[in-house]
Amino acid sequence: MAFSGAxxxxxxxxxxxxxQACIKPVEQTNKPDVKDPGAASxxxxxxxxxxxxxxxSDGTKQxxxxxxxxxxxxxxxxxxxGCITSAESVLITMQSHTEVLNFLTNNPDRSxxxxxIPVLSISPQSLASLAASVSSSSSHPVxxxxxxHRVKAFCKEALGxxxxxxxxxxxxxxxxxxxxxxxERKRGEGKLPMLASACPGWICYAEKTHAEMLPFIxxxxxxxxxxxxxxxxxxxxxxxxxxxxxxxxxxxxCYDKKLEASRQDFYNEQYATRDVDxxxxxGELELLMREKNWDLSMAVGGEDAPKRxxxxxxxxxxxxxxxxxxxxxxxxxxxxxELPELIAHPGTSSGSYLQxxxxxxxxxxxxxxxxxxxxxxxxxxxxxxxxATGAVLFKGAKCxxxxxxxxxxxxxxxxxxxxxxxxxxxxxxxVRARGRGRxxxxxxxxxxVDKGYDYVEVMACPGGCVNGGGQLRSPVQDKDAExxxxxxxQNGVKVDDDSDTTVSGPKxxxxxxxxxxxxxxxxxxxxxxxxxTPPNAEPGEPxxxxxxxxxxxxxxxxxxxxxxxxxxxxxxxxxxWHTNMDDEAEEWRRKFFRTQYxxxxxxxxxxxxxx
Amino acid sequence: MTENESPADIQLVAQLEGHxxxxxxxxxxxxxxxxxxxxxxxxxxxxxxxxxxxxxGEGESKPVFSHSTTIPTGHAKTVRSIAxxxxxxxxxTASFDSNIxxxxxxxxxxxEDLTGGNGEWECMSLLEGHETECKTVAYSAGGNxxxxxxxxxxxWVWEVHPDYDFECMGVLMEHSQDVKCVAWHPTEEVLAxxxxxxxxxxxxxxxxxxxxxxxxxxxxxxTVWSLAFSPDGRFLASGSDDFTVRIWERVQEHQxxxxxxxxxxxxxxxxxxxxxxxxxxxxxxxxxxxTGGDGLILVRELSITTPGESGGKSTLSDKVIARLPSAxxxxxxxxxxxCPRDGYEDVFATAGDDGLVKVWKVHTN
Numbered sequence: 014m015a016f017s018g019a020x021x022x023x024x025x026x027x028x029x030x031x032x033q034a035c036i037k038p039v040e041q042t043n044k045p046d047v048k049d050p051g052a053a054s055x056x057x058x059x060x061x062x063x064x065x066x067x068x069x070s071d072g073t074k075q076x077x078x079x080x081x082x083x084x085x086x087x088x089x090x091x092x093x094x095g096c097i098t099s100a101e102s103v104l105i106t107m108q109s110h111t112e113v114l115n116f117l118t119n120n121p122d123r124s125x126x127x128x129x130i131p132v133l134s135i136s137p138q139s140l141a142s143l144a145a146s147v148s149s150s151s152s153h154p155v156x157x158x159x160x161x162h163r164v165k166a167f168c169k170e171a172l173g174x175x176x177x178x179x180x181x182x183x184x185x186x187x188x189x190x191x192x193x194x195x196x197e198r199k200r201g202e203g204k205l206p207m208l209a210s211a212c213p214g215w216i217c218y219a220e221k222t223h224a225e226m227l228p229f230i231x232x233x234x235x236x237x238x239x240x241x242x243x244x245x246x247x248x249x250x251x252x253x254x255x256x257x258x259x260x261x262x263x264x265x266x267c268y269d270k271k272l273e274a275s276r277q278d279f280y281n282e283q284y285a286t287r288d289v290d291x292x293x294x295x296g297e298l299e300l301l302m303r304e305k306n307w308d309l310s311m312a313v314g315g316e317d318a319p320k321r322x323x324x325x326x327x328x329x330x331x332x333x334x335x336x337x338x339x340x341x342x343x344x345x346x347x348x349x350x351e352l353p354e355l356i357a358h359p360g361t362s363s364g365s366y367l368q369x370x371x372x373x374x375x376x377x378x379x380x381x382x383x384x385x386x387x388x389x390x391x392x393x394x395x396x397x398x399x400x401a402t403g404a405v406l407f408k409g410a411k412c413x414x415x416x417x418x419x420x421x422x423x424x425x426x427x428x429x430x431x432x433x434x435x436x437x438x439x440x441x442x443x444v445r446a447r448g449r450g451r452x453x454x455x456x457x458x459x460x461x462v463d464k465g466y467d468y469v470e471v472m473a474c475p476g477g478c479v480n481g482g483g484q485l486r487s488p489v490q491d492k493d494a495e496x497x498x499x500x501x502x503q504n505g506v507k508v509d510d511d512s513d514t515t516v517s518g519p520k521x522x523x524x525x526x527x528x529x530x531x532x533x534x535x536x537x538x539x540x541x542x543x544x545x546t547p548p549n550a551e552p553g554e555p556x557x558x559x560x561x562x563x564x565x566x567x568x569x570x571x572x573x574x575x576x577x578x579x580x581x582x583x584x585x586x587x588x589x590w591h592t593n594m595d596d597e598a599e600e601w602r603r604k605f606f607r608t609q610y611x612x613x614x615x616x617x618x619x620x621x622x623x624x
Numbered sequence: 625m626t627e628n629e630s631p632a633d634i635q636l637v638a639q640l641e642g643h644x645x646x647x648x649x650x651x652x653x654x655x656x657x658x659x660x661x662x663x664x665x666x667x668x669x670x671x672x673x674x675x676x677x678x679x680x681g682e683g684e685s686k687p688v689f690s691h692s693t694t695i696p697t698g699h700a701k702t703v704r705s706i707a708x709x710x711x712x713x714x715x716x717t718a719s720f721d722s723n724i725x726x727x728x729x730x731x732x733x734x735x736e737d738l739t740g741g742n743g744e745w746e747c748m749s750l751l752e753g754h755e756t757e758c759k760t761v762a763y764s765a766g767g768n769x770x771x772x773x774x775x776x777x778x779x780w781v782w783e784v785h786p787d788y789d790f791e792c793m794g795v796l797m798e799h800s801q802d803v804k805c806v807a808w809h810p811t812e813e814v815l816a817x818x819x820x821x822x823x824x825x826x827x828x829x830x831x832x833x834x835x836x837x838x839x840x841x842x843x844x845x846x847t848v849w850s851l852a853f854s855p856d857g858r859f860l861a862s863g864s865d866d867f868t869v870r871i872w873e874r875v876q877e878h879q880x881x882x883x884x885x886x887x888x889x890x891x892x893x894x895x896x897x898x899x900x901x902x903x904x905x906x907x908x909x910x911x912x913x914x915t916g917g918d919g920l921i922l923v924r925e926l927s928i929t930t931p932g933e934s935g936g937k938s939t940l941s942d943k944v945i946a947r948l949p950s951a952x953x954x955x956x957x958x959x960x961x962x963c964p965r966d967g968y969e970d971v972f973a974t975a976g977d978d979g980l981v982k983v984w985k986v987h988t989n
Contacts, residue, residue: 222755389833416834419753419792526833 108271110297110304113262116290117173120260129260130252132176133168134240137355138266138362139295140164140179141536142484145528146299147310148535149488155310156538157355162316163309164264164298171305176248176349180263181356183240185566186573187211188358188369189590190606191233195370195468196591204228206409206425206466209366211235213273214473215418216610223422224612225431232607236364237263237270238279241288242605245281247573248350257284262291264298266481267474278608294483353566362536363477367409367470371395374407391475392417409468414475421469428465479532480525487528578602631904632946632988634921637971638689640981642669646955647975649705652963655712659689659963659973661981662703668695668717668727669981670745675967686985687971695745697725705760705959709784710767715745718758724751724772726788748788753780753795764808764815769793771815773803779817779827781835794835798825807851807860816860818848824862824872826880841872843882850959852898854926855910859883859940863893869914871926871940883940886924888947891917891956899962900969901925904945904988911945911986913972915957921948921974923986946986952976 121128140157143164148154161179168174191209198205210216210231219226234242240263245256252259263270273279274289281287293301302309360368371382374397385394391414397407412421474480570590578601580594594602645664652659659671673687697703701720708715717725726749754774761772763784770782770790779796801820808815815827815835824841846865853860860872860880871884893916901911909926923946929939951957955978963971970986 416792416795419795423790423792 108274108291108293110293110301112291113172113293113301114304116260120173129258130176130254131172131174131260131262132178132244132248133172133174133262133264134178134180134183134237134244135161135164135264135298136180136236136266136478137184137536138478138481138484138532139264139298140355141362141479141532142266142295143299143309144535145532146485146488149531151310154535157535159312159316160309161355163311163313166313167302167305167307167309171307172301174262178240178244178352179354180236180240181354181358182352182566182569183243184236184358184364185353185356186243186570186590186606187233187236187239188365189567189570190239190602191231191366192369192373193591194231194233194607196373199467204429205468206429207231207370207468208421208425209364209468209470209472210608211364211366212472212474212478213267213269215471217269217272218418218473220610221613225426226422227610227612229425229429230610232609234606234608235273237265237273237292238288238608239606241274241279242577243352243573245286245288246605247577250576251350255284256281256288257286260290261288262293263289264295265292266295266478266484268294268482269473270294270483276608295481295485296483299485353569356566357538361411361470361477362479362533363413363470363472367395367411367468370468371397371407371409375399380406388417391477392420405464407467408464409470410466411470413472413477415473418471418473421471425466425469476526476529476533479536480529484532487525487531574602577605630944630946630989632923632986634923634946634948634951634984635987636982637686637985638671638673638983640669640671640689640691640983641979642691642694643667643979643981645702645979646977647958647979647981648702649959650961650973650975650981651706651708651715652961652965652973653708653712654710654964657687657965658692658712659981659983660706660708660715661973661975662706662717663975663979664702665979666697666699666701666703666719668697668703668706668715668745670694671981673983687968687983689983693745695727698747699723699725701757704758707761707763707770709763710765714748714788716761716763716770718761718772720757722752722754722756722758722774722776724754724758724761724770725749726751726790728788749790751782751790753792754778759803760805762806762808764813765810766813769808769813771806771808771817773806773817775802777801777803777819779803779806779815779825781815781827781829793829794827796825796827796835796837798827798837798840799823804847804849805851807853810853810855810857812857816851816853818851818862820847822846822848822864824848824851824860826878828878838878839880841880841882843870843885844868847892849893849916850895852896852912854898855900859898859909859926861896861898861912861914863896863914863916865892867891867893869893869896869912871942873940884942886914886942888922888944889914889916889918889920893917894957895959895961897960897962897972899964899972901962901986902970902988905943909940911962911969912942913960913962915951915960915974917956919950919952919955919957919976921946921951921957921960921984923947945988948984951982951984952978952980955980 117131120131137157140160144155144157144160147160165177168177194203195207197203198207206229208226208229208231210233213235216230219230241261244261245259249256249259263274271292274287274292279288299309358365358368360366374380379400380397381400383396383398385396386392387394387410391412393411395407395409395411396405398405410421412418472478474482567590574590578594578598580598593599640659640661643661643663643665647661647663650659650661657673659673660668661671662668669691670693671689672692673689675685675687697717697719699717699719699721703717703719705718706715707718713728715727717727719725725747727745728748729743730746731743751770751772754772755776757775759773759775761770763770768784770784771779772782773779777797777799779798780792781794781796782790783793785791796817799817799819799821803817803819805818806815807817813829816824817827818824822842822844824844825837826839826841827835828838829835841860841862844862844864844866848862848864850863851860858874860874862870862872864870867887867889869886869889870882871886872880873883875881893914895916896912896914898912899910901908903910904925905927907927907929909928912924912926913921914924915921922944924942925945926940926942929941931938951974955976957974957976959975961973963969963973970988971983972986973981973983975981
């Protein structure tokens with residue numbers, strides 16, 4: 014701790030080094046004047062054209078000095094083991110609502126050969142956030158379908174998007190492939206438990222700090238990226254457009270979705286384009302609306318009219334809807350492609366990934382589903398057992414929030430016998446294993462009486478995607494969420510744990526939790542959160558009197574699979590997503606609907622650090 | 625008692641050598657006669673001690689120390705701090721390699737052995753989660769919770785489960801900078817943390833929700849390095865880079881206020897420890913030891929004057945009862961820790977940049 018004597022690097026760890034792991038230090042040819050080192054009196058701003066300016070940070074925004082463009086690409090940031098936030102802040106600049114406006118302004122006319130078709134896809138969680146926000150300030154509640162209608166009207170009329178979709182059909186495909194992957198792993202082709210892959214925050218964290226978890230993470234693409242494939246590959250094919258002739262924007266509840274869209278796996282080298290060109294958050298969409306003076310609380314024409322196209326499950330309770338009359342799948346008039354809208358997937362508002370595998374766990378008539386709350390609504394265990402024998406057929410969990418995520422990582426690592434984390438010296442791990450071994454033998458009981466998980470739906474945000482970082486904040490509690498005074502006592506607020514009367518007491522996050530509940534409510538269209546359904550009970554018995562509510566979506570999904578993978582063995586769309594196709598077609602399936610993960614190794618070499 | 629004469633002096637009891645690099649921290653086993661120390665050399669050294677049954681009269685007996693074992697730990701970097709569980713059976717190590725090691729003795733008999741820690745200490749669990757250097761670990765008074773803090777600006781709360789299993793109960797991201805220290809309230813599950821952001825934060829568990837910060841104590845002009853609750857839990861002492869020790873009083877259940885700023889050090893204060901001491905006055909709150917970059921050890925007696933019949937506010941008073949400059953010669957002193965065991969209330973240990981661990985006894989005149 015002393016600075017007397019030799020200053021060694023050991024001393025430095027008590028200092029805050031910005032990102033000691035940055036692999037590409039910025040080199041500037043036009044160096045700013047050397048000032049007092051460490052006194053950061055200027056900051057760098059980026060304008061809409063991507064130019065960097067150095068401005069003073071004390072608010073006096075004098076003419077910023079244009080800086081040389083720093084040679085750090087997004088991929089450098091993503092490959093870096095430094096902080097997530099620095100990569101995020103780059104992405105927030107590169108994928109912003111102004112970026113969208115810039116594109117739309119500069120997009121040449123339709124007649125021009127360089128014209129790109131602007132397409133927007135919005136997530137159901139974003140719609141729920143908007144619906145909750147509009148409902149809270151209007152006399153009668155607005156449901157998701159109304160909001161989708163209004164968002165469509167806004168995007169087409171005020172912004173100039175040519176096509177607007179919601180991402181639930183893409184999610185439907187993601188869930189089908191997800192379930193298929195789970196079956197593969199059950200057969201031994203991959204590791205169990207399978208961990209959900211839709212949350213980019215979790216993926217980013219796992220790649221940087223828990224490489225040992227990567228083999229467990231589902232390789233199925235997230236709904237956003239499936240949507241990217243649908244728009245750029247499938248729709249593009251139908252429109253006769255190349256991927257780079259389409260500009261695809263998604264609206265997501267989460268900033269990290271920007272990171273996901275930027276992954277090199279979703280970059281098409283041939284056409285130098287991404288499956289999703291730009292991701293904006295729900296909040297940024299709302300900002301766009303405000304900038305264009307668009308009032309989302311105003312009804313638009315035709316929003317109450319029954320849809321002529323495939324509309325499934327959104328307004329009717331899950332599992333009780335009837336099949337819509339058959340229409341030509343997917344393709345409407347001209348360029349207009351119709352996707353089934355707002356397909357409700359019972360389970361969780363984060364995407365029902367767990368439910369999609371529970372449904373396959375066993376026969377509803379002979380199985381029983383038990384739910385155990387481990388810690389609040391954010392950590393629940395789901396066990397499917399055989400009614401007759403009591404044998405556990407499936408054990409899964411829903412696990413949201415960073416804290417619970419830690420415990421799942423520990424549990425999965427322990428159950429699967431993998432070393433968790435970057436790991437200390439090997440010797441330490443060996444000793445540790447010895448300690449554990451003693452434990453099981455000393456008990457005299459069979460080791461691992463407790464069945465490990467088969468599947469975990471992991472989400473980084475407490476409350477899941479409806480509470481994503483990009484969602485609208487509670488209109489009432491805005492003040493609390495932003496500038497919540499940390500020092501209750503010094504602000505003269507009587508802080509008393511026992512008095513539940515003061516909302517602004519220590520239970521500071523009460524407001525946002527309540528708000529999340531409202532968004533959750535809006536997501537399920539005013540219905541109470543659907544209870545977990547026993548296996549097979551939800552989608553309806555395939556052979557029974559009731560048809561799956563999502564049967565049309567299934568048919569269209571098969572059509573998509575057929576169109577994209579071009580199986581040679583079958584001449585017509587396969588009847589099921591799960592049908593095995595020829596090798597080449599399966600290769601295409603992997604390309605279009607699966608992805609991969611890679612550990613991000615720390616780039617810091619010892620640098621002769623003396624620890 | 626005269627003002628110019630210190631009422632007590634600090635006498636060296638033992639000088640424990642063996643660390644190859646700076647010694648960071650020491651921890652007294654609360655149940656057994658073991659003193660542990662940790663160092664940048666990545667080891668933990670354990671010493672057994674016993675009192676010489678002195679015939680010269682009580683108070684004069686000095687504990688005698690002997691090295692019992694060295695744990696090489698396997699941590700990849702410096703072991704920055706250590707903490708005993710209240711049962712005295714488990715030791716936690718916080719390392720700059722970002723991990724926390726949990727150590728116990730393989731053989732249950734060894735753990736019951738009150739005479740020393742001769743049995744082999746094994747790493748039973750490794751707690752990972754911090755992204756960068758872990759600075760401090762601390763067991764709650766009940767022993768069912770473990771807190772840790774790190775340069776990654778976070779404070780983690782772990783629940784202790786059977787078989788050396790731990791569950792993360794909370795990740796508190798309240799500080800804007802490096803968190804230097806965590807400390808538990810002596811009787812309640814109230815956690816305090818101190819940071820490079822110059823503040824102290826206090827946390828509670830909301831049974832239906834998560835751990836949350838209920839108070840931020842601002843006042844120090846620089847990094848807060850160290851925290852120590854008073855034995856009765858009504859006060860909190862903090863040592864800072866601004867060369868002062870501040871005393872914070874719990875004025876309401878969830879409200880703490882600074883009631884005293886103690887000066888006397890000329891360099892950063894790296895460590896404070898508040899023990900029961902051997903009271904010399906009425907209303908004693910115990911003895912507060914502080915040390916740091918100036919190598920000076922100050923021992924203060926803090927006491928509270930209860931208002932008379934007429935009422936009025938009780939006031940806190942402090943008095944330096946002993947001072948020792950250059951405790952580790954020219955080296956910085958990184959920590960000072962009172963022995964918590966009965967009969968040893970006047971004994972404390974220090975760890976210094978010279979790699980030495982020293983044990984001291986306050987001898988009242």
